[in-house]
Every structure is written in C-alpha cells, then in structure tokens.
Amino acid sequence: MDFNLQADSREISVFRKEVQEWLQENMRGAEELRWSATWSTRENEEEYGFRRKLARKLGGRGWLFPMFPVEYGGGGLAIDHQLVLESELDRYGISLAAVFYTLARIVAPVILKWGTEEQKRNFLPPMLRGEVSVWQVLTEPQGGSDIATCRTKAIRDGDHYVVNGQKVMVGYHHPPDFLWTLVCTDPSGPRHENLGWLYIPGNSDGITIQPMRLMMGIKNAVFFDNVRVPAFNLVGGENNGWSVANTHLELEHGGEGRVGADPLVERVVEYCRETRVAATPLLEDTSVRDMIADMMIELHVVHLFARRNFWHRYVREPHPYGGAQFRYYQRMVRLRNGERLQQIMGYHALVPDLTVNEVVDFEYVVRSGPGMLHGGGTLDTDRLVFARRVGLGRPTKEKAPETI
Ligand SMILES: Cc1cc2nc3c(=O)[nH]c(=O)nc-3n(C[C@H](O)[C@H](O)[C@H](O)COP(=O)(O)OP(=O)(O)OC[C@H]3O[C@@H](n4cnc5c(N)ncnc54)[C@H](O)[C@@H]3O)c2cc1C
Structure with missing residues (x-):
C-alpha cells in the first residue's frame, strides 16, 4: 500500500x-x-x-x-x-x-458491476453527471439486519414487475429521482435465491413517501402500491438480488473507503483555546488536553483505516475484513467523541451552533452518535462480518465480495 x-x-x-x-x-x-x-x-x-x-x-x-x-x-x-x-x-x-x-456513489459501482451493457448506458450517465438523486431502499419494518427476509414483492407481469410492500428508515428530505430497491421476486423460492434489485423511477404511480423524524434528522417510510416497473430495470438478473446485495453492502459497510480528514479536532482545539473557565483557557486543563489527545489519536486511526480501504478498493484488491473493521471503529470513536465533548464543555455541548458546518457542530456530534451506530447496518453486523472474514467460529475464512 x-x-x-x-x-x-x-x-x-x-x-x-x-x-x-x-x-x-x-x-x-x-x-x-x-x-x-x-x-x-x-x-x-x-x-x-x-x-x-x-x-x-x-x-x-x-x-x-x-x-x-x-x-x-x-x-x-x-x-x-x-x-x-x-x-x-x-x-x-x-x-x-x-x-x-445521494447514495449514487454506491449505486453507480454496483450497476457497473451487475448491469447489462444497455442498463449501464441508460442508467449511469445521468448519475455520473450528477443529475439524479438516488435513495437506497432496503430496510423493512420486520428487521433491517437480516435484509434477506425482504417481503416487498415484485411479481413479473409481462414486461413489467408489479411492486407491493413497505420500506422504512430510507432516504433524505428532498424527493428521490430513483429508488434502488431490494425486492422479493419469487415469494416461494428458497432464501437468498428469491431476491431481485430494481432501479425504480421515484415518480412512478403508486409510490407514497412519508417522512420519519428521527433524533438525528429525517428518514422516510416508502409504500409501494401496485407500482409498475419496467422489467428492463431489474439489475443483476432474475432472482440474483443476493449477489447484487453482497456488492452493495460491501461498499456501504466500509469497503468504499474515504480520503477526507475529519475537521472536528481542529474546532475543539480552537474552542478550548478561546473558552476560559475562571479566567484560564480550557486548553490549560491537563485533563482536557488528555481527552483532545485521545480524540486526535483515534480520529487519525479512523482516517488511516478509511484511506487504506479506499486504496484497496481502487487497486481492486478487496481487503477481507477492512470494511467491517473501519466501520466498527469509526462509529465507536464518534460515540466516544460525543461523550468527551460533553465532559469538556458540559451543557454547551448540547446547544446547537448554527453558525458552523453541522459536521463540526458539537451538539450534532453528540446527538448523532447513537443513531450512527445503527445506520446502514448495526455494530453487531460489523462484528459478525469481521468475525467471519477473519475465520472466527467458521472452518474457513469468508472472502470479501468483489466490488468496483
Ligand atoms: C440514521 C439511519 C440511516 C439509515 N439509512 C438507511 C437507508 O438509507 N436505507 C435503508 O435501507 N436503511 C437505512 N437505515 C436502516 C438501517 O439500515 C437499519 O436500521 C439497520 O440495518 C438495522 O436494522 P433494524 O433497525 O431493523 O434493527 P434490527 O435488525 O431489528 O436489529 C435490532 C437489534 O438486534 C441486533 N441484531 C440483529 N441481528 C443480529 C444478529 N444476527 N446478531 C447479533 N445482533 C443482532 C441489532 O444489532 C440491533 O441492535 C438507516 C438507519 C439509521 C438509524
């Protein structure tokens, strides 16, 4: 590397x-x-x-x-x-x-891997030119960790699929141009062999979107009521959704990597330099300095994991457990940093500061920490994947799926 x-x-x-x-x-x-x-x-x-x-x-x-x-x-x-x-x-x-x-950054590589040539020529250019917003629509009310239990049905009817069902906790607060959706294409088929992936135009008749206001922001419930989707929009082939899911989830669960740094520490240092308690800057307090040093070290490790995964992805050498390792660590660090911020600045860490970027707003870091442990697969999922990939509890080590 x-x-x-x-x-x-x-x-x-x-x-x-x-x-x-x-x-x-x-x-x-x-x-x-x-x-x-x-x-x-x-x-x-x-x-x-x-x-x-x-x-x-x-x-x-x-x-x-x-x-x-x-x-x-x-x-x-x-x-x-x-x-x-x-x-x-x-x-x-x-x-x-x-x-x-949008989630186009994950959807595009999955289409590149699993789409037919005609699908790539149709779906990718508007996505890559930044013209369309795409939501990933996987989670269902009965359970998100086990997405293979998918109950949203897509039944073939001539050259269309007819979609019925419900998804939850998806998307953002501006409407999507497309939904990237896991569906059950063969309700009587065996587990993992009964799934499909549809790229569904967001303005199709029969789609209802209902906002869900969560602690950390907006997600949505999406209802499909006899939504007719062209069969052309099935990506990865008939009942092959589980293979597509593996590529998608590998990218979402940390395999995508990242290269940007986290600007949080800089702001904490600045805050502690400027904020005085009994006429002394917070930064003079050795326990505060210790906590900032811990933040720096851990965020640096997060950054290195993210960069390593980015590199592995782009040289096409999937790292067997790098994704789960990075995601698990990153989310725990975020949670710990929220706790540290509360210790350093007390109730000030619970007051939003609308004058700064939200990603470095201390209140948002504190508030979003717990939700982040759950979003896009939980910590338990990370632990399970990590264990399988390093061969814990299994006779052979599970391989990372190929991504693009
Ligand atoms: C902020 C946020 C953003 C999200 N964005 C999206 C999105 O854009 N698109 C989308 O489709 N979904 C999204 N989700 C949903 C998310 O993917 C699911 O919440 C997540 O996969 C967990 O599913 P669940 O909530 O149904 O919990 P469950 O699967 O019901 O899990 C409940 C608890 O049981 C534990 N558990 C479950 N199975 C196991 C097991 N085998 N071993 C050990 N423990 C287990 C879990 O870790 C969890 O603690 C989002 C969620 C959040 C919080």
Missing part, C-alpha cells in the same frame, strides 16, 4: 492547479453556506440548490466520479487524480461524496 501519488508528478501538479482554479471559480458563494450533515433537518434550499448545481458542474467534467469509464460519463482518471480532487474539495469543508449526498 502506498499513499503517495504515483502518476508523473508534473502531470499531477498541473492537474491540481486546474482543480484549484476551477474550485475558486465554482465554489464562489460557498463560504456563505453552512454544510449540513447527510440527514440534516437544517439544510436550507440555498444549500441544497448549491450542492445540486455543483454536482452537475463536477459531473459535467467527469470529476464527480473521476475514475469511472468515460463512456458512461465518468472521468476516466487515475487514483491520483481522485486524491487530488478529494483533497482540494476538502479545503472547502465538503467531501466529494457529500457534494451530492
């Missing part, structure tokens, strides 16, 4: 300059915005509009999905270019993945 840039350094420095100049021009006005977190209820129309426009602009240049093939709307660039793009955008307080905070 090598985190250094490999491509000819002259080419990369020219590219970096191009990116910097482009961002200077196109991020104008961004300093007025306060980036909100993925499920936020704070995001206003201005921020949403800015993100969507930015996604289209980046997508138009192939920079939203820099390493995807050009023929599908990607940039056709190397890992080094992606690292440059990620790090330059990071300076504006937003990551490439969060620019257009």
